[in-house]
Amino acid sequence: MARTQGTSARTQRLIAGVATVLVAASAAIALGRVFQGNGPTLRLLAVGIASAVIATVLERRDLVLATIASVVGLSIAVGLLVFPETTWFGVPTADTLRAALDAAARVGEQARVQVAPSPPLAPLMLAGLAGVWAAVFAAHSLAFRAGSPLLALLPPVALVGFADSVLEDVVGTSDPKGVTAARLRDVNTGATETVPCEGIFIAIGHKPATVLFQGQLEMRRGGYIVTAPNSTATAIPGVYAAGDVTDDVFRQAVTAAGLGCMAALEAEKYLAGHAVVSEAAE
Numbered sequence: 001m002a003r004t005q006g007t008s009a010r011t012q013r014l015i016a017g018v019a020t021v022l023v024a025a026s027a028a029i030a031l032g033r034v035f036q037g038n039g040p041t042l043r044l045l046a047v048g049i050a051s052a053v054i055a056t057v058l059e060r061r062d063l064v065l066a067t068i069a070s071v072v073g074l075s076i077a078v079g080l081l082v083f084p085e086t087t088w089f090g091v092p093t094a095d096t097l098r099a100a101l102d103a104a105a106r107v108g109e110q111a112r113v114q115v116a117p118s119p120p121l122a123p124l125m126l127a128g129l130a131g132v133w134a135a136v137f138a139a140h141s142l143a144f145r146a147g148s149p150l151l152a153l154l155p156p157v158a159l160v161g162f163a164d165s166v167l168e169d170v171v172g173t174s175d176p177k178g179v180t181a182a183r184l185r186d187v188n189t190g191a192t193e194t195v196p197c198e199g200i201f202i203a204i205g206h207k208p209a210t211v212l213f214q215g216q217l218e219m220r221r222g223g224y225i226v227t228a229p230n231s232t233a234t235a236i237p238g239v240y241a242a243g244d245v246t247d248d249v250f251r252q253a254v255t256a257a258g259l260g261c262m263a264a265l266e267a268e269k270y271l272a273g274h275a276v277v278s279e280a281a282e
């Protein structure tokens with residue numbers, strides 16, 4: 001009898017364990033699709049597993065202690081994976097906290113202006129990482145401590161079902177010409193919703209087309225290419241960046257043309273210097 005109970009308890013733990021791993025994987029994949037490439041998804045999967053490991057190790061301890069350990073683990077993961085330059089040998093510092101608070105304040109803004117797939121920008125990665133961590137930890141607690149696999153489904157479902165709406169259609173009248181509503185479509189469920197309004201403003205031009213240079217040229221927040229002060233020079237000699245790919249302040253044709261002119265002059269100077277060197281070498 002005891003053996004049967006032991007076996008069924010083991011089976012239950014195995015099922016709950018597999019369910020937690022599935023939560024980690026599905027949450028990481030769901031949030032990972034927001035970002036370019038597979039790297040961010042793998043990082044999110046790693047933090048999901050780390051969160052589950054901490055939850056498992058402290059499963060029989062006090063919930064408050066387990067939660068504190070989870071928060072410490074989350075801080076280390078955020079420091080290592082989102083703001084590595086602010087840590088002290090991997091340990092989060094006051095700079096990590098400041099960077100995280102600054103990034104947290106920008107989550108809404110970047111979610112609004114960035115169209116997926118987005119580069120793994122710190123504010124979005126912070127939100128994704130904290131979401132996966134919390135979902136896995138909550139799911140583990142509900143599955144093992146509360147013994148309810150069904151309740152454990154709630155955190156990942158809430159995470160996966162986050163709003164993902166695109167403009168499907170603009171509804172209006174032809175005489176007189178005017179807008180009466182916007183039809184929005186949820187990209188996850190396909191469900192449409194009609195939102196009454198009297199005007200629609202399509203905001204474009206907020207995302208520099210720099211994916212091509214990802215991993216090759218240094219970029220700052222928002223995917224803008226970093227150039228030297230008062231110059232269009234990038235970190236790679238002979239490569240210059242000008243216009244909307246580097247200017248996140250003015251984003252104007254007139255400044256783009258000016259920067260383009262600077263880049264042309266700097267490129268000419270670089271080529272002239274190299275021509276002299278190659279002539280001298282001959």
Ligand SMILES: Cc1cc2nc3c(=O)[nH]c(=O)nc-3n(C[C@H](O)[C@H](O)[C@H](O)COP(=O)(O)OP(=O)(O)OC[C@H]3O[C@@H](n4cnc5c(N)ncnc54)[C@H](O)[C@@H]3O)c2cc1C
Pocket residue numbers: 204205209212242243244245251252253254255256
């Ligand atoms: C709605 C709107 C209104 C604006 N109004 C004004 C205004 O009134 N006054 C003003 O001064 N500025 C205005 N601007 C800003 C202005 O249009 C831009 O600042 C300017 O066009 C930027 O020039 P650029 O050469 O840097 O980039 P772009 O003009 O965007 O040129 C980039 C080029 O690269 C091409 N490209 C992209 N990816 C690739 C690739 N992988 N391979 C090859 N080619 C690629 C694109 O097709 C494009 O032709 C406005 C912008 C918008 C969106």
